[in-house]
Amino acid sequence: MRVLVYGDGQLAQMLNLAGVPLGIDVAAVNVKDHSIVNPVDKAPRTESLKQAITDAKALTVEFEHVPVGLLEDADASGKLHPSFTAIRIGADRVLEKRFLERLQIPNCRHQIITEHSQLDNIVAELGEKVIIKASLDGYDGYGQWRLKAASQLPELKAQLADLDLGAVPLIAEQMVSFERELSLIGARNAQGQVNFYPLAENRHHEGQLHVSVAPAPKLTEELTQQAQQIFTTIVEDLDYVGVLAVEMFQIGERLIVNELAPRVHNSGHWSIHGAETSQFENQLRAVLNLPLGDMSAHSVSAMVNIIGCGSIAKEVLAVPGCHLHWYGKTVRAKRKMGHINVVAESYAQLAQRLDELAGLLPLEFFPVLEDEAQRLAEQ
């Protein structure tokens, strides 16, 4: 049984590793040259993309920014999950905002900017603190600008002057002050079965996710209910099939949606060790219409991204509950090279283990780790 994934990065790799035991062969499409590769060792496979689409029982994506022409071909097979529409909503912030508005799902106050002249009004509409994002290809802190005071507007306009806003509009969002970012990852299969992982709390630094903790500390039933309600509204409207990640900001006891990722997500990597069934296995189960696996957390987990750092002291393997996961990539600044999952029986024990880890890691690459350990120790 073959599943074809568009994209051959670490998410495709982890889908492949989850597939082998289930007897599912996960092959990847290199979206640049359209070749079919083994997503683990990148060894080329001989079949054409067309043949691979024919051979696959299901098609899916590891990232939403797949070229539209490729997605259309995938969609034409009738085997693409989630759907073309769902993937495009994840890829295009204009579609995403319109979708959230249509479903009356709380999200950040925003304006869609299709003409430069609209920028003159953003302070009046949204206040002095605004984050501006390209509608397409905004990813991990790239293609974003910040307005921190009205006086910066002329400079910002100058920076944006060359952009073709008719082709790629901007989204201007009110910067909100929030307690924390939470993400809800869940899945729905074609029979409509829906299941959720516990909410994870995500800690960013310079626009990149550094640490996720799951279940998020200090969860209330009310927060979980809100998040699951939002998730269910989305997947039912879209007749969504697959894993979906919903990133949200917590403001008081309210949640507003930041963005949607129509795929397995970095904030769900903890599930490989901290949940009965990982998000990768559940993605495969969902797109193949198999029963979803248990998503409850059997431990408390932290997922620590390894970013821009190519090697780790082997003593890390001796820290109780630590599991190293490399993606097999060449090191570059800011590149996600792997992650470390840490499982524990309590937040206090998790804090201890993160602290022990921090003593072994080059902290310039792990700038929030000590602070996270401290914060968890206080839970």
Add this chain to the structure above:
Amino acid sequence: MRVLVYGDGQLAQMLNLAGVPLGIDVAAVNVKDHSIVNPVDKAPRTESLKQAITDAKALTVEFEHVPVGLLEDADASGKLHPSFTAIRIGADRVLEKRFLERLQIPNCRHQIITEHSQLDNIVAELGEKVIIKASLDGYDGYGQWRLKAASQLPELKAQLADLDLGAVPLIAEQMVSFERELSLIGARNAQGQVNFYPLAENRHHEGQLHVSVAPAPKLTEELTQQAQQIFTTIVEDLDYVGVLAVEMFQIGERLIVNELAPRVHNSGHWSIHGAETSQFENQLRAVLNLPLGDMSAHSVSAMVNIIGCGSIAKEVLAVPGCHLHWYGKTVRAKRKMGHINVVAESYAQLAQRLDELAGLLPLEFFPVLEDEAQRLAEQ
């Protein structure tokens, strides 16, 4: 970092899957044609065996019956773990028995038969109930004969008449009456760090392992101590590096060794889901002299072999705690096709889950499953 495994079956496959996250590339040697393959999809790799040996940081085996010439070449690299001697002891029952005797480790009363005339004395020496095994290639019930009464001896001698006992001696063992078979799997790295999984209880049917339960029910501290003492004696004498499985019979509160497997073992597959670190990851850690991972069981587990059966109802995936693991092989009678790991919080819950599983599986291929569920329910 490359580890080269002799043998390209399911154990090599599971070693590969454990290696990827650690940044370890596990390649396999096809011991028939000496080609190097990816042990998951069997895709050939272009390098020669000689080059693969040079490139590897460590060499190991997934089965002990590797042709001696190949093993000698591997040994000459200085990177083979466990050692040539340890592997040969696992492969040759004469060496194994002599080794156990030298270390005064309790084992079954036996005779090494190198001449046909010795068979005349076995009833006098060992009693009427004797099991006779070829010293080499005895594996999964093949190459074994049973004497159940002295009157059967002439017939048995006739069956064995054509064997060249000088080349391949026989071992005649007293058939012992035992409560159960237990196996201890553990590992030792080059620094001498030793760690153990809990004892597993193994249930066979027609010479093949069908179910392992770990930790074994009704373990006493005394049993665990005895088993760990035996294990430690063996690995220290051999300066053993890697995972070792020791199969033992429990007779009253005493353990006697049945056989040694110098590798990861079928009775340790439960560790993929039921222990913090699997036997496959620990094998890689041991042979690369990395710190060993935690081997304690965080759940109670049953490993159910899928033998001679090529497909399973998808509803099995909906049974709580069940994890399917296929080996990607073509179905044949008596062939191990995969296994199902079932984890639970108690033996009672495990029994329930096995019972649920039994309701979904074709029981002709799982002849002991219902009985095991019943037995566990009574713990």
